[in-house]
Amino acid sequence: MKLKRFLLRYYPPGIILEYEKGGELKTKSIDLLELSPKTNVDLLVEEIRRAEPLVTASRTEQVKHLILRLQEKIGQQDHHKFYLFKVLRAHILPLTNVAFNKSGSSFITGSYDRTCKVWDTASGEELHTLEGHRNVVYAIQFNNPYGDKIATGSFDKTCKLWSAETGKCYHTFKGHTAEIVCLAFNPQSTLVATGSMDTTAKLWDIKSGEEALTLSGHSAEIISLSFNTTGDRLITGSFDHTVSVWDIPSGRKVHTLIGHRGEISSAQFNWDCSLVATASMDKTCRLWDALSGKCVATLTGHEDEVLDVAFDSTGQLVATASADGTGRVYNAASRKCLAKLEGHDGEISKICFNAQGTRILTASSDKTARLWDPHSGQCVQVLEGHSDEIFSCAFNYEGNTIITGSKDNTCRIWR
Numbered sequence: 001m002k003l004k005r006f007l008l009r010y011y012p013p014g015i016i017l018e019y020e021k022g023g024e025l026k027t028k029s030i031d032l033l034e035l036s037p038k039t040n041v042d043l044l045v046e047e048i049r050r051a052e053p054l055v056t057a058s059r060t061e062q063v064k065h066l067i068l069r070l071q072e073k074i075g076q077q078d079h080h081k082f083y084l085f086k087v088l089r090a091h092i093l094p095l096t097n098v099a100f101n102k103s104g105s106s107f108i109t110g111s112y113d114r115t116c117k118v119w120d121t122a123s124g125e126e127l128h129t130l131e132g133h134r135n136v137v138y139a140i141q142f143n144n145p146y147g148d149k150i151a152t153g154s155f156d157k158t159c160k161l162w163s164a165e166t167g168k169c170y171h172t173f174k175g176h177t178a179e180i181v182c183l184a185f186n187p188q189s190t191l192v193a194t195g196s197m198d199t200t201a202k203l204w205d206i207k208s209g210e211e212a213l214t215l216s217g218h219s220a221e222i223i224s225l226s227f228n229t230t231g232d233r234l235i236t237g238s239f240d241h242t243v244s245v246w247d248i249p250s251g252r253k254v255h256t257l258i259g260h261r262g263e264i265s266s267a268q269f270n271w272d273c274s275l276v277a278t279a280s281m282d283k284t285c286r287l288w289d290a291l292s293g294k295c296v297a298t299l300t301g302h303e304d305e306v307l308d309v310a311f312d313s314t315g316q317l318v319a320t321a322s323a324d325g326t327g328r329v330y331n332a333a334s335r336k337c338l339a340k341l342e343g344h345d346g347e348i349s350k351i352c353f354n355a356q357g358t359r360i361l362t363a364s365s366d367k368t369a370r371l372w373d374p375h376s377g378q379c380v381q382v383l384e385g386h387s388d389e390i391f392s393c394a395f396n397y398e399g400n401t402i403i404t405g406s407k408d409n410t411c412r413i414w415r
Contacts, residue, residue, distance in 0.1 A: 104396025339377025
């Protein structure tokens with residue numbers, strides 16, 4: 001094994017080792033999820049050297065320099081104030097979803113008008129209209145980190161795969177017998193997973209366009225799905241009150257997470273794939289040990305349905321959004337509620353962290369999006385101007401651009 005070079009990953013903090021083994025180029029990552037401005041760097045470098053044979057004595061100064069750079073990035077204060085850059089009269093009917101590519105150079109919007117549009121973030125120009133679906137385009141995603149493909153899931157029961165560069169349709173995946181409401185690419189960008197109202201999830205081979213697997217076992221609609229960071233596990237959340245954990249290579253169900261007393265609205269893995277967070281209509285969020293499938297915590301406090309849940313990029317914080325108009329932030333390890341996000345006048349349907357973990361963004365039926373400090377719970381900015389409820393919102397990777405999509409048929413770029 002020969003170390004070729006180090007690559008830095010800011011969010012979540014880590015160092016990627018690129019090395020050669022048997023003539024092949026491979027990578028492995030040293031995750032530094034606990035890194036803070038107070039971390040003793042010399043001690044940390046020593047720990048890394050002991051644990052990682054590729055990091056030899058001659059490389060210690062280089063590793064130290066990289067960690068200091070990460071520390072500096074983490075220590076930066078977030079005082080960014082957003083202003084409205086552009087209003088895009090995006091669609092002729094309400095928007096369903098918005099999503100960025102990894103670099104944030106472009107984003108996509110899905111709509112009830114049966115199209116998905118690709119936009120240039122810097123100019124606000126429309127690059128492509130992806131046409132061909134015969135019903136609402138509900139679920140949309142880029143194949144990040146690559147960003148060269150887009151998947152769209154529709155109420156017409158099909159999923160389409162497109163070129164992000166040209167807008168050309170590569171494949172139409174047919175097989176579901178009801179609406180597709182959620183989808184995800186695996187991290188390797190070899191598969192697309194789709195979840196449907198027909199109670200099944202399907203995996204599709206990106207290259208061949210063929211169906212690779214059908215995951216059956218839920219007794220009601222699948223409303224949420226997500227891959228872990230290695231791509232060997234998929235979780236599906238259903239209206240049958242359960243979440244299933246699937247082994248991807250075999251298509252075998254590994255665990256059924258049972259305990260919620262209401263429909264699941266969202267299910268997510270944390271970064272290191274040790275935990276799964278589930279949000280439910282039973283007013284709670286639960287944390288599960290991903291390996292054993294056991295429930296390790298029930299996060300309570302909301303007075304109405306929990307509509308969304310999100311981890312920060314390191315997996316140390318969990319944020320929940322509720323129909324009671326509030327959000328909450330919990331420490332994933334201690335399970336304690338750290339902050340209550342109060343200020344919206346209507347239900348919060350979407351919640352997400354910026355990659356840095358310094359801000360939370362919420363989208364509400366009160367026509368506003370809000371930015372919050374996750375530690376104090378203080379609202380630092382209200383993004384106003386939409387004339388109807390906001391269904392979807394997203395940060396770019398750098399955390400300096402926000403997209404909001406609304407029932408008012410427009411999309412707004414905030415910078």
